[in-house]
Amino acid sequence: MSITRPRQGRPRHTPPSDPGASAREQILDAAGALFVERGIASTSTRMIAERVGIRQASLYYHFATKEEILAELLATSVRPSLHMVERIQALVPERATPAAALYAVAAMDARTLCRTPYNIGTLYLLPEVRAERFDAFRAERGRLQESYGTLGALAAAEGVARSVPAERIGELLIQLVEVVIQIRRSREPQAADTDVIASSCLRLCGLGESEVAAARDESRVLLSRWV
Amino acid sequence: MSITRPRQGRPRHTPPSDPGASAREQILDAAGALFVERGIASTSTRMIAERVGIRQASLYYHFATKEEILAELLATSVRPSLHMVERIQALVPERATPAAALYAVAAMDARTLCRTPYNIGTLYLLPEVRAERFDAFRAERGRLQESYGTLGALAAAEGVARSVPAERIGELLIQLVEVVIQIRRSREPQAADTDVIASSCLRLCGLGESEVAAARDESRVLLSRWV
Numbered sequence: 001m002s003i004t005r006p007r008q009g010r011p012r013h014t015p016p017s018d019p020g021a022s023a024r025e026q027i028l029d030a031a032g033a034l035f036v037e038r039g040i041a042s043t044s045t046r047m048i049a050e051r052v053g054i055r056q057a058s059l060y061y062h063f064a065t066k067e068e069i070l071a072e073l074l075a076t077s078v079r080p081s082l083h084m085v086e087r088i089q090a091l092v093p094e095r096a097t098p099a100a101a102l103y104a105v106a107a108m109d110a111r112t113l114c115r116t117p118y119n120i121g122t123l124y125l126l127p128e129v130r131a132e133r134f135d136a137f138r139a140e141r142g143r144l145q146e147s148y149g150t151l152g153a154l155a156a157a158e159g160v161a162r163s164v165p166a167e168r169i170g171e172l173l174i175q176l177v178e179v180v181i182q183i184r185r186s187r188e189p190q191a192a193d194t195d196v197i198a199s200s201c202l203r204l205c206g207l208g209e210s211e212v213a214a215a216r217d218e219s220r221v222l223l224s225r226w227v
Numbered sequence: 228m229s230i231t232r233p234r235q236g237r238p239r240h241t242p243p244s245d246p247g248a249s250a251r252e253q254i255l256d257a258a259g260a261l262f263v264e265r266g267i268a269s270t271s272t273r274m275i276a277e278r279v280g281i282r283q284a285s286l287y288y289h290f291a292t293k294e295e296i297l298a299e300l301l302a303t304s305v306r307p308s309l310h311m312v313e314r315i316q317a318l319v320p321e322r323a324t325p326a327a328a329l330y331a332v333a334a335m336d337a338r339t340l341c342r343t344p345y346n347i348g349t350l351y352l353l354p355e356v357r358a359e360r361f362d363a364f365r366a367e368r369g370r371l372q373e374s375y376g377t378l379g380a381l382a383a384a385e386g387v388a389r390s391v392p393a394e395r396i397g398e399l400l401i402q403l404v405e406v407v408i409q410i411r412r413s414r415e416p417q418a419a420d421t422d423v424i425a426s427s428c429l430r431l432c433g434l435g436e437s438e439v440a441a442a443r444d445e446s447r448v449l450l451s452r453w454v
Contacts, residue, residue, distance in 0.1 A: 039354050042268040125349045125408070127266050159436035168423050175409055176431075179402040181352070196395050204403075204431050209386035 024062050026052045028076075029117055031069040036118040040070060040128045067133055074123065074137040077116045081109040082140055085147040091226055098154035099202055099211060100218035105151060106177050106198040107219065109144070113180035114189045121181035141174075148173040155215075157206030173201050251289050253279045255303075256344055258296040263345040267297060267355045294360055301350065301364040304343045308336040309367055312374040318453055325381035326429055326438060327445035332378060333404050333425040334446065336371070340407035341416045348408035368401075375400040382442075384433030400428050 021029065030051035034043040045066050049059040063069045085105045092101045113121055123129060129137070149170025153161055156169065177197055183189050195216070202212045248256065257278035261270040272293050276286040290296045312332045319328045340348055350356060356364070376397025380388055383396065404424055410416050422443070429439045 037354055039266055039268050041266050122352045122354070125352045125412075127264055127349070130412075157436070160430065163426075164423055168420070171410060172403065172406055172423070172427050175406040176399065176403055179399055182402055183398060185352075185357075193395070196391055196399070199390075200399050200431050203387065203433055204427050206430055206436065208435070209384070209433065 023052070023054065023058065027054075027059055027062055028069060028073060031066065032073050032118040032120050035070060035073070036120060036122055040066070040123075040126055067131075070123070070128070071134055071137060073120050074129070074134065075140065077113065077120055078137065078140045078144055081105070081112045082144050082147075084108045085144060085151075087226070088222070089147055089151065091222065092151070092154065095226065096222050097215065097218060098151055099205075099207060099215035100222055102148075102151040102155045102173075102201060102205070103198045103215045104219040104222050105147070106173065106201040107194050108223070109177050110180050110194045110197045113178065114184070114194070119181060119184040121178060122185070124178075124181075145170045145174045152201070152205050155202065155205050155207065160206035169205065172204060176201055176204065250279070250281065250285065254281075254286055254289055255296060255300055258293065259300050259345040259347050262297060262300070263347060263349055267293070267350070267353060294358075297350070297355075298361060298364060300347050301356065301361065302367065304340065304347055305364065305367045305371055308332070308339045309371050309374075311335045312371060312378075314453075315449070316374055316378065318449065319378070319381065322453065323449050324442065324445060325378055326432075326434060326442035327449055329375075329378040329382045329400075329428060329432070330425045330442045331446040331449050332374070333400065333428040334421050335450070336404050337407050337421045337424045340405065341411070341421075346408060346411040348405060349412070351405075351408075372397045372401045379428070379432050382429065382432050382434065387433035396432065399431060403428055403431065
């Protein structure tokens with residue numbers, strides 16, 4: 001792991017985003033940049049090692065294959081939200097209304113997607129990610145979607161809850177929050193985007209403006225006190 | 228264009244989806260399958276020609292590069308909806324309420340995405356599609372998004388129209404309809420999905436259940452009479 005020899009081989013294309021990062025973090029960072037810029041098939045472990053400024057052998061000490069790197073990158077885009085949603089769901093209904101919990105989850109998830117390096121959510125649809133070795137990622141995203149469905153169905157106005165099954169609500173809500181991935185392709189997301197997205201999730205469940213406002217206020221207390 | 232010599236070269240991997248299709252259509256079909264299965268970088272014009280069962284020279288008669296094929300595939304996924312939205316928008320407000328027009332556009336767009344060969348919407352996020360040569364596709368998707376924003380802002384309840392700018396509404400609505408692309412990755416979309424998606428678009432704009440139901444009924448008349 002001689003990241004102390006950064007000029008080994010060709011010079012790195014770009015400096016690492018954080019010079020204090022560990023070798024492992026630098027590898028993930030460089031791989032994220034290359035996968036998003038060039039696609040997966042056109043990125044090799046040699047290119048990743050060169051971009052970090054380490055030898056390929058040093059990269060293999062941390063990751064056996066580029067697919068292993070990709071699996072970890074995908075996990076970082078969904079796992080924080082999954083942990084969060086499980087903690088927030090546990091507060092319903094004693095300490096949080098479903099609407100406030102849904103607002104909080106959508107806002108936290110949107111913020112996570114705002115911060116993924118190189119907007120790696122753009123990799124979700126790549127054909128390579130359908131392979132079995134990414135089952136773990138897809139299972140985690142599936143659990144997140146299920147939680148959206150559960151919270152959405154609990155929060156939903158009667159007419160919506162009656163006409164839209166929880167599974168469909170989950171599909172729609174996770175998709176709505178993932179608009180962050182599209183936004184980041186054309187502009188920098190703003191703090192206001194998070195509120196618009198979380199509020200839209202509640203409106204999609206049939207909640208009116210006063211209910212949306214109440215859930216927004218309650219979610220702030222919720223996030224500062226319990227999460 | 229000797230598609231009359233289908234056994235030239237290696238046998239095709241799969242039969243074309245429609246044996247009566249023109250050579251051009253068969254090339255688009257084969258390319259769509261390969262791009263979605265393998266990604267763009269890993270697909271060559273030679274592979275596309277082999278899959279159709281024609282010589283590479285015959286393929287070049289129709290398309291100069293694989294990027295030209297991709298550009299046409301992307302266009303087919305957005306252009307029908309764009310034509311539709313422009314016709315429907317022209318009916319507002321004299322012959323259609325904004326809510327009914329939005330319902331009709333979302334439903335038609337969802338149906339278009341249900342039918343794209345090989346779910347080619349999965350290519351939207353590929354790094355290659357950011358290249359300049361796909362500006363025309365991105366401009367068309369941008370116009371569709373803008374129309375969603377215009378119709379959404381007109382249809383929106385007062386509280387939503389006041390707090391969410393039309394551009395943001397457009398981003399959210401087009402994203403919501405594109406859930407079809409995600410759905411098709413795991414299951415076959417049903418007719419009911421179209422209604423759930425179009426209704427969700429109206430709810431996201433702050434419309435209540437009776438307004439959603441009225442817009443749905445009106446959109447049926449609209450689509451059968453005017454479009």
